[in-house]
Amino acid sequence: MNPLYGRDFLKLLDYTQEELLFLLDLAEQLKKEKKAGVPHNTLGSKNIALIFEKTSTRTRCAFEVAARDLGMGSTYLDPTVSQIGKKESIADTARVLAGMFDAIEYRGFGQEIVDELAEYADIPVINGLTNDYHPTQILADFLTIREHFGTLKNIKLVYMGDACYNMGNSLMVGCAKLGMRFTVCAPRQFYPKQELIDTCLAIAAETGAVLEFTEDPVEGVKDADVIYTDIWVSMGEPVESWETRVKLFIPYQVNAALMEAAGEKAVFMHCLPSFHDLKTTMGKELGERYGFPDGLEVTDEVFESPRSLVFQEAENRLHTIKAVMKAVLDPDCEVKRL
Ligand code: CP
Numbered sequence: 057m058n059p060l061y062g063r064d065f066l067k068l069l070d071y072t073q074e075e076l077l078f079l080l081d082l083a084e085q086l087k088k089e090k091k092a093g094v095p096h097n098t099l100g101s102k103n104i105a106l107i108f109e110k111t112s113t114r115t116r117c118a119f120e121v122a123a124r125d126l127g128m129g130s131t132y133l134d135p136t137v138s139q140i141g142k143k144e145s146i147a148d149t150a151r152v153l154a155g156m157f158d159a160i161e162y163r164g165f166g167q168e169i170v171d172e173l174a175e176y177a178d179i180p181v182i183n184g185l186t187n188d189y190h191p192t193q194i195l196a197d198f199l200t201i202r203e204h205f206g207t208l209k210n211i212k213l214v215y216m217g218d219a220c221y222n223m224g225n226s227l228m229v230g231c232a233k234l235g236m237r238f239t240v241c242a243p244r245q246f247y248p249k250q251e252l253i254d255t256c257l258a259i260a261a262e263t264g265a266v267l268e269f270t271e272d273p274v275e276g277v278k279d280a281d282v283i284y285t286d287i288w289v290s291m292g293e294p295v296e297s298w299e300t301r302v303k304l305f306i307p308y309q310v311n312a313a314l315m316e317a318a319g320e321k322a323v324f325m326h327c328l329p330s331f332h333d334l335k336t337t338m339g340k341e342l343g344e345r346y347g348f349p350d351g352l353e354v355t356d357e358v359f360e361s362p363r364s365l366v367f368q369e370a371e372n373r374l375h376t377i378k379a380v381m382k383a384v385l386d387p388d389c390e391v392k393r394l
Pocket residue numbers: 111112113114115116185193327328329
């Protein structure tokens with residue numbers, strides 16, 4: 057039987073290097089099949105519940121399209137129109153949904169919520185983003201890096217900005233697991249928690265990964281293969297923190313000078329959405345308020361440049377999320393060499 061069958065996908069720490077590579081290989085296969093028009097709708101009797109306590113474009117669409125491609129049904133649950141949290145606890149919701157569905161996706165706040173769902177639901181639970189981790193995003197990022205460079209081995213990924221939230225934490229774990237070079241480039245108070253750093257250093261000692269930490273943007277990006285950033289205030293963080301954060305993070309903005317300092321081979325990645333111009337209500341308000349018409353965490357010039365892989369990365373959310381769903385729901389799932 058496929059060893060991932062029936063498992064939860066809550067954080068990358070729960071998966072071995074071999075298992076993560078299996079998911080990337082499976083995603084690559086499913087992507088090729090989709091592009092070639094080869095149907096893979098083998099999970100026709102299955103259903104997944106999609107709980108979103110925070111907004112989403114990519115993750116929700118990836119789960120819904122992946123479910124349809126696999127022949128599955130999906131039900132979107134918006135907490136504003138369901139009983140979750142207000143009239144029904146997570147533990148009760150988990151047991152209700154487990155009686156009707158084959159898997160649950162959860163996007164929301166603390167990691168303890170998705171952990172509790174998984175504890176009470178005897179079906180696989182997949183983390184679609186918490187404050188602490190965003191594991192399905194990392195699979196898409198690594199598939200994109202492998203497509204571009206042909207390998208993950210010795211790839212140096214530099215994470216700029218707010219490194220102590222879901223993206224920084226998950227990228228550090230993923231790079232440690234897959235033996236990559238990971239540099240946190242951030243103000244010291246935004247480094248990941250020391251406990252997680254220690255866990256990742258122990259993993260790195262086994263896998264050959266290299267983890268580095270610096271407050272100096274130019275030093276940090278030297279010889280980088282991937283420059284990665286995320287918005288400076290995430291969903292669930294106080295909007296009032298924008299002012300202090302903009303001042304702290306502006307030296308870490310990914311702009312043409314920083315890409316230049318990184319060297320020719322470096323590409324730009326971002327989980328999205330991004331404040332790279334003034335074409336959104338929030339981007340406009342922030343850009344105008346703080347005086348950054350060319351973008352906040354990344355300039356429009358870099359975002360729109362040929363070195364930016366952001367839309368390939370966004371598409372890969374579909375193929376990697378599909379791989380996770382298939383791996384945990386299909387006992388016979390294996391990677392076919394196409
Ligand atoms: N990257 C990501 O998770 O995007 P959404 O918030 O649109 O799902």
